[in-house]
Amino acid sequence: MRVVIMGGTSGIGLATAEKLTAAVAEVIVTGRDAGKLAAVKDRVAAAEQVDGTDEQAVTGFFERTGAFDHLVLAFSPGALGLGPLASLGLADIRGAFDGKLFAYLHALQKAQVTGSVTMVSAATARAAAPGTVTFAAVNGATERIVPPLAAELAPVRVNAVAPGAVDTPWWSFVPEEAREGQFAAMSQDLPIKRVGKPGEVADAIAYLVGAEYVTGTVLPVDGGYTVA
Numbered sequence: 001m002r003v004v005i006m007g008g009t010s011g012i013g014l015a016t017a018e019k020l021t022a023a024v025a026e027v028i029v030t031g032r033d034a035g036k037l038a039a040v041k042d043r044v045a046a047a048e049q050v051d052g053t054d055e056q057a058v059t060g061f062f063e064r065t066g067a068f069d070h071l072v073l074a075f076s077p078g079a080l081g082l083g084p085l086a087s088l089g090l091a092d093i094r095g096a097f098d099g100k101l102f103a104y105l106h107a108l109q110k111a112q113v114t115g116s117v118t119m120v121s122a123a124t125a126r127a128a129a130p131g132t133v134t135f136a137a138v139n140g141a142t143e144r145i146v147p148p149l150a151a152e153l154a155p156v157r158v159n160a161v162a163p164g165a166v167d168t169p170w171w172s173f174v175p176e177e178a179r180e181g182q183f184a185a186m187s188q189d190l191p192i193k194r195v196g197k198p199g200e201v202a203d204a205i206a207y208l209v210g211a212e213y214v215t216g217t218v219l220p221v222d223g224g225y226t227v228a
């Protein structure tokens, strides 16, 4: 089983790479940062430097890779676009779309995938948290393309996981000393009273990769955030 994880050098993507590698998959991860790639290269089958927003690089990567079984799209431009709408520049909002939705769409055009696609959206797609308008738009669109893609790409299965807050380097824009307090505050309203761990989202991705009768779905992995 060959698996490509774009955004597989950190956080949710890396936890998924480790889980699937342990399940004897040949996992190829991509990312931009050479240091992160070097740190993971011995834990996976291959680690390739590919910027998911660079159309030529993505096209070349998928040509080199050829046909493979499963694609996991797990990257985003981090906190770009976070904040009240009135405080945001249009360039940042566009950048948030370019760095996730449009990059995912382009990867889907080029990948020679035969088994399944699993995208990582976010619970903000279906929430009402102030300051997350851009995330709602980008991740809402990412979730919304799942059903038509599942119909269009069949028999390739297409699904998404929608994490709530997960303790990964995504949160590095919050100073470390403030992060624990922020996580604690966010946890109070959650039925499961804590933020998620990357391995818990990886479990859901690994389930969808292997679930041969599941397509066109978005699986929340958010500690109950969207039902609370």
Ligand SMILES: NC(=O)c1ccc[n+]([C@@H]2O[C@H](COP(=O)([O-])OP(=O)(O)OC[C@H]3O[C@@H](n4cnc5c(N)ncnc54)[C@H](OP(=O)(O)O)[C@@H]3O)[C@@H](O)[C@H]2O)c1
Pocket (backbone or CB within 6 Å): 006, 007, 008, 009, 010, 011, 012, 013, 030, 031, 032, 033, 034, 036, 050, 051, 052, 053, 073, 074, 075, 076, 077, 078, 099, 120, 121, 122, 123, 162, 163, 164, 165, 166, 167, 168, 169, 170, 171
């Ligand atoms: N953490 C959360 O609380 C949370 C909540 C909801 C949804 N999510 C979603 O979960 C996904 C994974 O986030 P994470 O928390 O695991 O973040 P993370 O720890 O920061 O990991 C992001 C990964 O994506 C790579 N990446 C970023 N931009 C890229 C690009 N243009 N091209 C290729 N690779 C790129 C990063 O490596 P390089 O920087 O080296 O490229 C890294 O491997 C994202 O889609 C995010 O929106 C996260």
